[in-house]
Amino acid sequence: MxxxxxxATTRVDDAVLDTMLPYLKEDYGNASSLQHRLGRAANHAVETARKQIAAYFGVSTKEIFFTSGATESINMVLRGIWERYQHLGKHIITTKAEHKAVLSTLEALQKKGARISYLSLDKYGNISLEELERSITSDTILMCFMHANNETGVIHPVEEIAKIATQRKVIFFSDTTQAIGKLPFTYGDSGIDVCCFSAHKLHGPKGIGGVYIRRKSRPIQIEPLITGGKQENSLRGGTYNTAAIAGMGKAFEMLSExxxxxxxxxxxxxxxxxxxxxxxxxxxxxxxxxxxxxxxxxxxxxxxxxxxxxxxxxxxxxxxxxxxxxxxxxxxxxxxxxxxxxxxxxxxxxxxxxxxxxxxxxxxxxxxxxxxxxxxxxxxxxxxxxxxx
Incomplete structure (x- = not known):
């Protein structure tokens, strides 16, 4: 073949698989069970991965949160921002070329009262920054543009978009799932407020991903999508998928190579x-x-x-x-x-x-x-x- x-997905790197195996066999404890050695070993793996991913993004470990993948991250971000900020405004700006996870979620929010504006694309898949600026109103709370398109590979000027968002005091969420590892970029310096990722796009395992949420300047508050325990600072409840998280951390670490x-x-x-x-x-x-x-x-x-x-x-x-x-x-x-x-x-x-x-x-x-x-x-x-x- x-x-x-x-x-769509990538082969798991051998080094990633080797990193994962101990947490499926020997160190199989629950990462939240800190009262015994197996739990502490699993917790150490989770926090090591968080450091590896934060280092790639150039951000604090407190700004990295784990999910089951980019689709969950997208739902968490869009629904969570809507719940948190709709009292300030109900307008969201995007394009019709976003991933279906974004478009379907925005359609659901539209039924709850959100007003969605879709910017036009030229024949090359580019948006107009001038049209973006004209589209922002006093009711705009969020703009949503992927860093790179999953079907065409077209790269959006996210740093310029971020500057506009900062100037107009609008939250900027970027689906960065396809871009990570495929072009030199430091997200922590970009001005993007929130972005998401999925391990299986970069030679990591399926079923694990995460989200970067800015906490330093203009801290972004997001209502949790999944409630339960106090994992991920109560933003995402549920038992940690330790082996997959460890593998994702290794995959991020290897991106420098x-x-x-x-x-x-x-x-x-x-x-x-x-x-x-x-x-x-x-x-x-x-x-x-x-x-x-x-x-x-x-x-x-x-x-x-x-x-x-x-x-x-x-x-x-x-x-x-x-x-x-x-x-x-x-x-x-x-x-x-x-x-x-x-x-x-x-x-x-x-x-x-x-x-x-x-x-x-x-x-x-x-x-x-x-x-x-x-x-x-x-x-x-x-x-x-x-x-x-």
Missing amino acids: IYLDNN ATPGDIEAKRKYFENRLIDEIEETTIHAAHVPRLCNTSNILFKYVRSVELMSKLPDIAISSGSACVSGDREPSHVLTAMGVDAEDALCSIRFSLSKYTTKEELDSAIEKIKMAVQSIRNSSPIWQMYKANLL
Whole structure:
């Protein structure tokens, strides 16, 4: 299997797995049971991971909180901020290209009285900072923009957005799930108030993630989503997933060893060969800042569903894993103005540090044959080639 779906999930690094195993076998105590050695060993693992993650973000350990993953973090943040701050205002600003976890949660808040403004995107997936400033009112309590898009890799100027948020006294939440580890960035210096992360996007385990909540200047208060015990300073009740937390900490620690430039070089090689060797191939958002590993590629008149069925040995997707079973065109691409037919003919490829040039060469040959096979039997493609469309 050639795995090119790393924005959906990643292989667990061997060092991460080795870090986790002791807390599944020998040191299996409850991290809240400080009265005995096994509990203290588990607690030490949790707090070590918190230090590792805080060091990556450049923030205090008191500003890092653990959850089951980015989706829970997003729900915690959006619902928690709404509950805490709706008395000050009911207006939230975002775009229609956010992750479905954001969009679905905002739809739920809308039913509770929130007023949502969706900024437009240009054909490259960029927002307008001028439109953002015009959209802020005295009723605005929150703006929500992902750092990098999970389908196209397009990077938003979060530091500039943060400056606007600070000046206008609006909370800025950024879904940073895809960006972490893929570009040099220090979130603690960025001005972002709140952001989230998920371990399985960076060679850590599934089912664990967290949120950074600014506590130093302009401290942000969030109502808990899950109540129970007093874990996470009463922000998120529940028994600690010690092994997964330890593994996530190790995954963050290893990000300093990552070489995004190497991955980007492979991505460019992959894209250039496809463009050169398959006619009517387009890279979405090719000329704007993108994640080093992400390519969203249109093969004209080749439906992504049909292409994927002809490539059983290549792991790819037509969009976010959370909506991969959806037969509707990508909400991200349509928000960028891509027409429905082209959106349905677009495929996301996402690389990792484990992707080899040999795998890419093999994938390219398989893709070429599959595209040619589909087009040879396509009346629409023949009409297009004959200038009848």
